[in-house]
Amino acid sequence: MPRKERLLVTELPQLIALRGNNSELLFHDEADHRTFVGHLRQACERSGIRLHAFGLLPSQVYLLLSTDDKTTLARFSQYLGRVYVPYFNRRHGRSGVLWEGRYRSAGIEPAGYFLLCQKYIELRAQEAGSEVDPVWLSSAPAHLGMHRLDFLTPHPAWLALAPDDSGRQARYRQFLSVALGATFIHRVETCLRQNSVLANLNDCLALESRLQVPVRPRPAGRPRKHYPDRLEYWTRLEGVARQVMQGEDYREIRLPLLDESNEADDWAARLLSDGTMGCLQAIAEQHLTELPARLWYQGPMFRTHHLDGRQLEQFHQIGAEALGYDDVDIELEQLLLEHALLQRLKLLPWVELQINSLGTPRELARYRALLRQHFAPVLAGLDPLAQGSLASAPEVLLGGRLAGVPRELIETAPGIMNCLSSASLVRLERLTSALTQAGLPHSVRTDLFPHRPFYQQSFHEWQTAALEEHSVVCRGGRYDEMAARIIGRPVPACGFAFMVEPLLQLAEKARSQPLVTHVRRDIVILPAESHDIAFALQVGSMLRETFAFLAVENDLSTGGLAARQRRASGHGTRLLLTVSALDDRIEILEVAEQIRSGCRRESLISKLRLLLA
Template identity: 30%
Template sequence: MSKSLQAIRGMNDILPEQTPLWRYFEGTVARLLDNYGYRQIRMPIVEFTELFKRSIGEVTDIVEKEMYTFDDRNGDSLTLRPEGTAACVRAVLEHGITGGGQVQKLWYIGPMFRHERPQKGRYRQFHQIGLEVFNLDGPDIDAELIVMTWRLWGELGLRDAVKLELNSLGTSESRGRYREALVEFLSAHLDKLDEDSQRRLKTNPLRVLDTKNAETQAVLVDAPKMADYLDDESRAHFEGLKARLDAVGIPYVINPKLVRGLDYYSKTVFEWVTDKLGAQGTVCAGGRYDGLVEQMGGKPTPGVGFAMGIERLVLMLEALDKVPEELSRQVDVYLCAFGEAAELAALSLSERIRDQLPNLRLQINAGAGSFKSQFKKADKSGALYALILGDDELAQQVVGFKPLRGQGEQQSIAWDALAAHLATCVVQG
């Protein structure tokens, strides 16, 4: 027999039982961003490979090891996007929407692709919500991004499960001076570095700071500190950010080893981390990238943003039992109809009810069936109430109204009074 068709390893189906929680999370974030004045942008999932080499950095793990890259029929090298910032910068440059110093506050949502070893919370196709702001260079907008995420954790009930880590990478000049000092220090301890850190020392030495190797971490205890190499501008920017977080009362810790995995960051970098997901501890991360737009061919344009992993945050909501109870119910009312005349009337009545109560989740029975079979389907749907329409109800222009999830007797409701009754029982609780 031929092998059965399956999804690609690390690229998962999101089943109907799972999508209500995804929609709840995505809707919560979208409303929050709307309230803060951010506008959605949608970019293609495939870009020219050169875009990511120029923005992320050719010697990063993402470009060297993880990208899904292929040649199309024209011979162009294309890549499934591994992250969203580069694509968003390409879009704003292409359409000129940051020209003349125009402030743009944008957000996007969608799948990203990296060829990593799949594990819980880390997949080859994963989904992110990202946010990018252009032409604002002060610490106030950095603070706004963090304050927004803090508010989001509050709305989701996750504040006690996350911790904010901050660092400043300084300008490219101060970071260059620090890189030289770090390389000099690590080169003197080369024999104590793990193989991966030895490789990174030659290509991307700052990434040695976030190694998980215990022996290398022991060496880093005495390594030069980025804070000692910050220029006055970066130091003032970082102090301004911390002052704003203090004013709002958002707790944070300074992590001098926080460098992020992409070459384009400068000044502020931050991560929201958790210990509730095992090894995959980062749920939201970002920072400032003031040189990226110019690096990609545009005029000097300040930029800052973040991305959050939807899979990991959905896992957190489940692990911490923060899934709203109403998500387990997809139907409020199930309408049972017996006989062709009743089915016709049920269709007309249900549409009238939908006009009057657009938020009501009303499912009408399809496929006919006996009284017993229709009630079985009504119960399985999770509906709170069943509506019954047969020949007797049709003659009297009433429907039977039967509670399915609690106390209460079946009663008859006139058609013209049904919407008001449902509004009281269902829509208002």
């Protein structure tokens, strides 16, 4: 069977992994590390490969580089093998192969994942615990200004960190202090194993449309034959949300269905499309609460269909808003609250937290002016409607969603960090440092921007690579200016919203069951045959009248009696009653002790009093 043709998107930097055969050591001491780094320098000079970062682990080598074609990369890899393997074999008295098969590779979307991958390989090398001088373990000392490696080529994503070297080194030192999330590490390893592209969903879809080949990792395992009850999961999701919100002293608020700020003549266009807007309007119009306040909500929202703008689409949100809190601590509280809810839903391994700082409205406006100037050649060729739309939010071009935007123009675009004041940078540093201390993995993505224009300062999203259509399951941030405009006075405000439908889809993929206390079921009544249903309902009514404080349920599910008894015995059921109208016989099962007994209808009440006492 022929080998699969290697995927190489030349405009994307490549993450390369070389592994020791059978996990054999590739480096025994510092001399091996020095020799390999020297060969790496020679390989870059001979091939013209632009090497951005490297990490040497005891049995693995990671390289982050850019190349113009497959042949150059192949010759680069072959040269490393031809010069290092003979040296290693001679020095350590061995023979045979050193590498485990071909090198593994993955394309990296530079705006969102280049610095994360650089951090991934440098941290792994530094954490390997070797006694070798760190300058020969990875490129981290060079990026921190502790050592100079002249064969490294700075990538535009690295240059966009700050205007000068000292600023980049300081920003990167802070960046390295934040732990990498397990979800991101799993994505990197999956992309390397499957030779796919590490990028967000929109970039992957654009690449697949242009190249006509799949670039995303393929899911493992066979397709599922059974899916959980989505309604039951939805009920549990609301129960988890209520427990978490009330535990943090958030009060539930009811939202209006109409968006009063929208004055369109079409009633459908006035339906509420965002929970934050509805929450602020309810406060402003009904004077529902005094500030400061913590509020949460759940309910339906409406938007135009993404494929047909004439159709309405209903979706659901579970969100929270905190008003009257100006300090960054409230943002940390909400991020930890989101983390707790995802943890209770057992979805943490499937999501990753990404954060960006938008600065103040004035700083964001200055950044947008720089972007308009940078993308002026692209904007000039658009129709007036598109020009007006992109003039107000040119950051959309950074995501590569507009066809015809050169990749080089996106990669060399100015970064928002260069436009932020020291106060905004300190605020972001306080938040990320607090998240690190709390043990919440996250990544700072300077190309992360909201779809709605009212955010300022911090903005974040919980994203998943497991869903194709809806990769964002939660988003939130600070929106002081919009809150002040709607309420009518200065009000610091921040909040977040979970998208319910993507959460349900993700739960099906993860096969998760939320950690929530089940609804109490003291007694479950099961008809032995279909003609016993009326008798079972009569028994249920009699028990509810007699035992007013017990939870009595009639189980009318279908299937064999044994299967129905197994299902009914779950969810904390204390007593299972199987009733038969033919002989007026009732069988009682004490579920916890698995003790069975029987009685007639007339003696059932006294029997249950004895068992429940």
